[in-house]
Amino acid sequence: MAEHPHATLVREAYDAFLRVDLDALRGLMTADVTHHVPGSHALSGDFKGQAAVIGMYRRLFQETGGSFRAELRHVFVDGRGHAVALHHITAEREGRRHRVDGCLVLRIVGDRITDIDECVDDVDKENEFWG
Numbered sequence: 001m002a003e004h005p006h007a008t009l010v011r012e013a014y015d016a017f018l019r020v021d022l023d024a025l026r027g028l029m030t031a032d033v034t035h036h037v038p039g040s041h042a043l044s045g046d047f048k049g050q051a052a053v054i055g056m057y058r059r060l061f062q063e064t065g066g067s068f069r070a071e072l073r074h075v076f077v078d079g080r081g082h083a084v085a086l087h088h089i090t091a092e093r094e095g096r097r098h099r100v101d102g103c104l105v106l107r108i109v110g111d112r113i114t115d116i117d118e119c120v121d122d123v124d125k126e127n128e129f130w131g
Contacts, residue, residue: 006083006108007075013113014072014085020061022054028113029053035116039123041130053116063130064091073101081108091129098129 003011009028016024035053037044043063047056060068068091076084083106091098100121107115120126 004077004079005111006077006079006081009108009111009113010075010077010083010085010106011072014070014087017057017070020066022057025057026050026054030109030112030114033112033114033116035118037118038120039126039130041127043130044126060091064093067092082106083108093129096129100125 013025013028016022016028029050031050032048033050033053035047035056037047037056043056043059047053068089070087070089073086073088075086085104085106087102087104089098089100089102102118102120105117105119106113
């Protein structure tokens with residue numbers, strides 16, 4: 001049985017992110033995409049529109065000297081425009097290593113990602129690493 005198109009879209013987005021192909025990633029999102037990042041650090045908040053979301057991703061790579069990685073572990077879809085992507089994050093910043101599991105809850109309209117809610121297992125740990 002073929003993979004659901006929404007799962008394929010999420011896999012394509014993670015692949016583009018890992019290649020740091022931000023133009024390809026932009027093509028997988030709606031113009032008004034929003035990425036919600038939990039926490040109370042400089043990279044948390046609501047990023048609205050492709051420019052803001054891609055700018056935040058650039059900053060992730062800059063802040064970590066290019067070491068930021070999100071290894072996709074599994075994708076769940078409901079066939080109605082929702083997907084959950086489980087991933088493992090690794091990054092290094094200011095001599096500190098970051099290794100955490102998390103997920104993205106994505107909303108998909110047509111064949112584009114329109115909303116991304118990021119979930120982490122320890123908000124305090126995120127604040128400490130990015131603070």
